[in-house]
Amino acid sequence: MAFEAGISPKQLRSPDVVRSSRDTYLPRALAADLRVRIAAVLLNAPQRAVISHRTAGALWDLEIPMQRPDDRVHLTVSTGSAVRGRADRCAHRVPFSDEDVVRLDGFPVTTPARTWRDLAMELQPPALLAVTDQLLLRRCTRDDLLAELVRRPTGRGAARARAVLPVADPRAESPMESVLRWLLHEARLPTPDLQHVITSPGGRFLGKADLAWVEEKVLVEFDGDLHRDREVFVRDLRRQNRLVGEGWVILRFSSADVLGRPEEVVAEIRRALRRARSAHSPASAL
Known part of the structure; x- marks a missing residue:
């Protein structure tokens, strides 16, 4: 040809x-x-x-x-x-x-x-x-x-x-967030709420969480490459401080965590949920 x-x-x-x-x-x-x-x-x-x-x-x-x-x-x-x-x-x-x-x-x-x-x-x-x-x-x-x-x-x-x-859930905002969700599903952890909007008791917007367990006040964030940008990094820190001030436990993971040490990621989330539930009800456990 x-x-x-x-x-x-x-x-x-x-x-x-x-x-x-x-x-x-x-x-x-x-x-x-x-x-x-x-x-x-x-x-x-x-x-x-x-x-x-x-x-x-x-x-x-x-x-x-x-x-x-x-x-x-x-x-x-x-x-x-x-x-x-x-x-x-x-x-x-x-x-x-x-x-x-x-x-x-x-x-x-x-x-x-x-x-x-x-x-x-x-x-x-x-x-x-x-x-x-x-x-x-x-x-x-x-x-x-x-x-x-x-x-x-x-x-x-x-x-x-x-x-x-x-x-599957169309609210997922990144592929690696979906991968993390499957890990939690396989580990039989409670299903988190996706892209949960968090407000203060007075109604002030505090932030949005990738994965949130609302009753336990535990949230998980997946940090992709975008979060390395200085402006995004500074914004993340300020938001994290607001959420911690309102009693939220925040866990942040990268692709190196999700792909390289998935068992530890699951264990850390499980421990955070267990501690939160124990604080509310000593008899509860995961």
């Missing part, structure tokens, strides 16, 4: 050109652009191929935590297709119908609900919960996802999807 377009072998060997697979070349300046890579893959993919899985998730603006980088274009092809994966693409053979596909940015892409069910085949529950929270916020209703489970009630990922969906 390149030769038919008048591109010579010498031009293909230029430093300005990147070979993404055995017969696919891209301008180096555009090689990092996802949509350019998708277009290149679709040029020699089967006619009914559809963009799916992690690549569909990226097109639907989903942030998937806890995953290794993967620049391949993921596409689903018919179960009888002989197409194979290459360096620039990953081919999935899962049955699909026309109702599973929409046009997005000019590409055939699995619907948000179908993308969710496909990702359930590959993601572990914490990451799947993060995806589910985002979809409920921007793309799907809970009924949409339930309907997808009804259509594919068995097979790989069905049990994970069924376990995660009841825990």
Whole structure:
């Protein structure tokens, strides 16, 4: 195809050109652009191929935590297709119908609900919960996802999807916050209130908590990279002082905590809740 377009072998060997697979070349300046890579893959993919899985998730603006980088274009092809994966693409053979596909940015892409069910085949529950929270916020209703489970009630990922969906909440404000929530769910800790607005007895706004146990006056904050900004850091300190002054216990965790020492994170939250409950009722325990 390149030769038919008048591109010579010498031009293909230029430093300005990147070979993404055995017969696919891209301008180096555009090689990092996802949509350019998708277009290149679709040029020699089967006619009914559809963009799916992690690549569909990226097109639907989903942030998937806890995953290794993967620049391949993921596409689903018919179960009888002989197409194979290459360096620039990953081919999935899962049955699909026309109702599973929409046009997005000019590409055939699995619907948000179908993308969710496909990702359930590959993601572990914490990451799947993060995806589910985002979809409920921007793309799907809970009924949409339930309907997808009804259509594919068995097979790989069905049990994970069924376990995660009841825990999902569109109020989650970051993927890692969702990951932390799954840890608490697995540990059978009481379900926190998300994005709880805290006011003083006089009605003055004190702040909003990522996760809050209101009766115990315990709140948990997930601090992402944004909180390293000096202005945000100063604002966080002032808010924390106001909340502590009103009797709230505040625990703050980073991704290094949630991913690197999850058992300790759960234990610290459990201890804080136990102390708070003991202060109210010595006989209560978690």
